[in-house]
Amino acid sequence: MPDDKEITIYDIAKHLNISAATVSRGLQDNPLINKNTRKKIFEAAQVLGYRSNTFASSLRTKQTHTIGVLVPRLNSYFMSAVLAGMENAASRHGYNLIIAQSLENAEKEKTNATTMFNKRVDGLLISLSYDTENVHHLEPFFRRKIPVVFFDRVDLRKESTSVVIDNFGAAYDITKHLVEQGYKRVMHLGGNIMRNVYKERLEGMRKALKDHKLPFIEKLHLTSTLSEDAGVEAAKFILSLPVKERPDAVFAANDTAAVYCMITLKAAGLRIPEDVAFAGFNNDPISKVIEPNLTTVNYSGETMGEVAITNLINHLKGVSDLSITNLVTLRADLIIRASSLK
Amino acid sequence: MPDDKEITIYDIAKHLNISAATVSRGLQDNPLINKNTRKKIFEAAQVLGYRSNTFASSLRTKQTHTIGVLVPRLNSYFMSAVLAGMENAASRHGYNLIIAQSLENAEKEKTNATTMFNKRVDGLLISLSYDTENVHHLEPFFRRKIPVVFFDRVDLRKESTSVVIDNFGAAYDITKHLVEQGYKRVMHLGGNIMRNVYKERLEGMRKALKDHKLPFIEKLHLTSTLSEDAGVEAAKFILSLPVKERPDAVFAANDTAAVYCMITLKAAGLRIPEDVAFAGFNNDPISKVIEPNLTTVNYSGETMGEVAITNLINHLKGVSDLSITNLVTLRADLIIRASSLK
């Protein structure tokens, strides 16, 4: 019953009549050490109930094996998928995650970044808050060459890696689909265009309309946080318009806004898609529950998480091939459902 | 530009012509140190760009200021709310979270627990996986008196604290509501009764039926993982029954199963609540999107997270009053919506 006091490499050393240095090396599977002694060391460690002391180790190596993850919100479907993916890959590589949320607030993002820096994370994974205007708060990381990987909501101006989906292309495709269904007055519920995801979705839509010789109607372009309330507000706006000026289709930059806009319009007696068609973005669970089901864009949060963290870990391990790739674009698929069919 | 090398308390000491010991004490706001010197120390730390070295500190104090969180899945609405609450409170108290998921798998839960133990977390927060049969894998924690707090899916046999909601009461109330609406053949979609939450929801329902002199119809009791598929399967089962033997109401132990059961029944032409009424559990976002809106039970994941972690931190700080409270029950509210109204 090795119960009370912690076992150290010295205890193992004494037990085996060898030096602590040998034990240390053995535990690291150092090939310099005799295979047999290595085996003995591991056995002894097992028997004595040894567990390595991370702090002592970190103190020496200056590596924490901890990665900071800074996200806008924990409680969204997409983000928890991302985190699940990260957690998987991280633990596979022996890394831990420290997770914090900015609550879409630049100020809190700043504070959290500082905290992570002070905790000496080996690297940082970050998706920018709605508010963030620049990445000055990440300077300490850049200065110390602590790798930073952006994902989803990224800042491309830096030499860091960014992991994204093809927002432009997906938005283009979804708009094209609407146009091909015959919709001509397409409204856009967009987010802050300081965030690449919203900017590109807007641009993709613009381009698709242009290519099909349809106007982008500025009056029908709303910018918001894309919350439930924003969806409701958008619906009220639509209802406030003279019938002729109403959109015949809505492309929202996320499913939440789309769905709550739909619900509100339906409650007001409009029919979907007959009166107004809809398309969203994210393939959130609610998009499969709303009636009619919502056309949307699907992409894997899990994959994004895995790719982002794997890239970061490669940086940490000095795999230089990948450090050149400073932009990884993942696939996103259009999912056509009843809400956008003529 | 203090840029390249890390500043230590020695640098501050040199800078101020005092000893490192004094600096260390000053940084900890030790009242033994002259208020004035303390101020100087903080200023110097600021100027020089000092950041304390957690490892060195942990190595001495044997405290990691890290709390392990072990959950079934990251990517559920409820759980991300819980984590958000935990993260908040944790950072407020200067603690970090290490998060891992068992994916509802007892084996992975075991592995993760070991990892956390080896990382020397100061305490553990855990919600048991669907599969878990016992808590032997937590023995190392118990033995070393590392505090463990269970939440939501708990194990009451231990001296640890558990944070739960009144599952029994909520299930009782929701069943009572169904009965009062006039429903007499109430079906139950339940989870593994090894998990307190599902066991108590079942028992609450049983008791309510009994109190109203209605039978609990064993044939109408399905046990599953309460996934989307399970909801669909339940619907198929209902449809396979002779019309007379069908339930007139369904109480599902979560919203996902309820909603997907509803969707499937609706697709088959049944009307809700006229043909079958529904009630769920969790107040998941989908419950507000499904038509008719789903009657359910609401409780705050955020609060549960905060309470659980605060309790744990109190343990760590030796606040003994609270260590007596080994069961905290949070409120849960019935939310009546159209799916269960006559």
Next chain:
DNA sequence: TTGTACGCGTTATCAG
């Protein structure tokens, strides 16, 4: 292939 000896940055004990 193994051992010796030192330092990583803190905190804590003991003097003063």
Next chain:
DNA sequence: CTGATAACGCGTACAA
């Protein structure tokens, strides 16, 4: 109130 000084447990030059 402050200063020396010794650990904490590990990793690694350097030697053997």
